[in-house]
Amino acid sequence: MTTLSERTAAPATVTRRKLDWGMVARIVLLVVAAVFILGPVMWTLSTSLRSAAESFQLPPQFLPLNPDFSSYGQVFKQLNMMMLVLNSALVTGLIAVGQMITAALAGYAFANLKFRGKGALFSIVLATMMVPAQVTIVPVFMLIRGMGLSDTLLALILPAIPTAFGTFLMRQYFLGLPGELAEAAAIDGASPWRTFRSVYAPLAMPGLAIVGILAFNFHWNEFFRPLILTISEQNFTLPLGLVSLQGNLGTGSISVVLAGVVLSMIPALVVFIFGQRALRDGLTAGAGK
C-alpha cells in the first residue's frame, strides 16, 4: 500500500517521463477486482452460448468462439418466456409510472404547499422507510386476499405504488427549484394545480427520472414479493420463473437456464448504460448528510 499512494502524496518530486509504478500497481489491483466482478457475468454469457451438451465442459471457454444460440430458442420452449417478460414489463412499468405520479404530487405538497401537520406527516412518511418489507408481508398478503386480488398482477402492483423514498426524493427536488416561480404564476392568475402541472412538474423531470429508474430496476429484479403474492405460473415474473426453471430441470440444460438469465438482464443493462448517473444519484440519495 505504501508504494501505491506515495505518488499522490508527493507529486512534485516525480518526473513526468518515469513510469509511475505506484499507478501501475494500483491499476493491476483494480483489474484483478474487475475480473472477479465481471468474470462470473462473462462466464454466464459465454455458457449460454454453448450447446446444452457442451455446457458442462471444462476448461470453460470464456470467449464464445462458436456461439450456439439454440439455448435461447429452447428457453422460450421450456418456459413461457413471453408471458414472464410481459408480466414483468407490465408490473414494473405500472409501478414505475405510478410511483412517479404519486411521488411528484406528494413531494410537491410537502415542498411547496402549506397545510396543517406537515412536519409530523412527513416524519411518518420517512419513518415507514425503516420498516423492512419482509416484516409487513404477512398483513399485506392477507389484505390482498381480503381485497380479492390474490394471485393477480395487481397484488404486486398496487402495494408498491405509494413510495416513501420517492416522496422524499421529490420533496428535495422541488425544494431546490426557485419559489419565485410559484409567485410569478400566482400573479399571472394560475391556479395552484396549474402552477404544479405547467411550471414545476416539467422542471422536476430529472428528479422524476430518478424515481422511475430506481423503481424499474428494483421491481424488475424483485423476488420476495412475487414469490409470496403470486401462486399460478401465469402470474410469475421473470426472476420467479427462472428460479422455478432451475428447480424443475435437473442437470443437462445449464445453458438454457443461463440464456433466460441473460435475457432477463437486458433491461437492467439498458438502464445501466443510459441511466447510470440517475441510478447512482438515486441509490446514494438516501444516504445524504
Added chain:
Amino acid sequence: MTAQTTALPSKRRQAAGPGHPVSIPGRERQRWLPWAFLAPTILGMGLFTLLPIVASVLLAFFRWDIISAPQFVGLDNFVEAAQDPTVRVSFVNTLVFVALAVSLQLGLALALAILIQERLPSWLRVFFRSAFFFPLILSAASVSIFMRYLFNEQFGVVNWLLSLVGIPAVPWLTTPTGSAAVVILVYVWQNFGFSFLLFIGGLASIPVETYEAASLDGATGWRKHLHVTLPLLSPTTLVASVMAIINALQVFDQPYVLTRGGPGDSTRTAVMVIFESAFQRLEFGQASAIGVILTLIIMAITAAQFRLSKRFVFYQ
C-alpha cells in the same frame, strides 16, 4: 463528479435555507388542495404500510392459520420462537452472516474506493467505477442462479480454477461451512458496489488541502490514509455501515435460491424463517412475532450505532 454532491441539487440549497412554502393571497378557501396532492400517497401508505405494521404487531399475539378464527395467546408466539431451535439457529446464522458479510463488504468497498480515487486516467476511473457497481443492478435471484453453477462441486468454474493451483475440489454447496461461505461471497459480490458508491462520495468531500498539509508534515502512503482519510471519512463510514447492516439483516434471495437454507439449517436466515412459518406452515402469528423480533433488532442496532457515532465519528 460524485454522486453525493450532484445527486440532488436541492440538498445543498435546502441546507442554505428553509423551504419556501408559497402562500397565495385570496386562495385560502382551497384548504383541501394539499390533501388532494397527498391523497394517493397517504391513503396508499396507510393501507399498505401503516396498517400492516400495526396488524403485524397485533398478529404477533394471536394464533391464526387463516382458516379458523384467530385466538389470543399472549406472549406464546414469542416464547415459542425463542425456544424453537430452528428459529434460534436462523437468528444466530443471520447475525454471523451480517458480521462477516458487512465487514468484507465495507473493507473491499473502502479499499477499492481509495484505489480509484488516487491519480488515474479518467477513462479507467469511469470503467472501474461502472464495473464495480454493475452487479448492483442485477436481480439477486438471477445472480444466485448462475453462481450456483459456478460453485458446483464437480463441474463448476470455481473448483476448476482452484484445481489449477492444486487445491482439491471444495464441496461448496453440500457442507455447512461451504454453503455459508458461498452465500456470503455471492452477497458481497453483488452488494459491495453500494458501499463503494457511498465511499467515493465521502472521499470526494475531503478537501485536497488536508492531504497537502499532511504531506508537508511528512505523512505518506498508508499513514496518510490512516491519519487523514479514515477520520475524515468516518461520517460516511457510519452511514455506509448502518445501511449495509440493515440490508444484510434482511437477506433472503441469495440463501433461498443458492441453498434453500441448507444443508440442515446451516444457511437458514431470519427472513427465511418468517417466510416458512407464514407461507409454508400457515403459522401467521408466529411469523409476525419473529418479524417483530427482527424489526426490534434492526432498530436496536441502528440506535446503538448512532450512539457510538457520537464518540468515534469525527465531524469536520
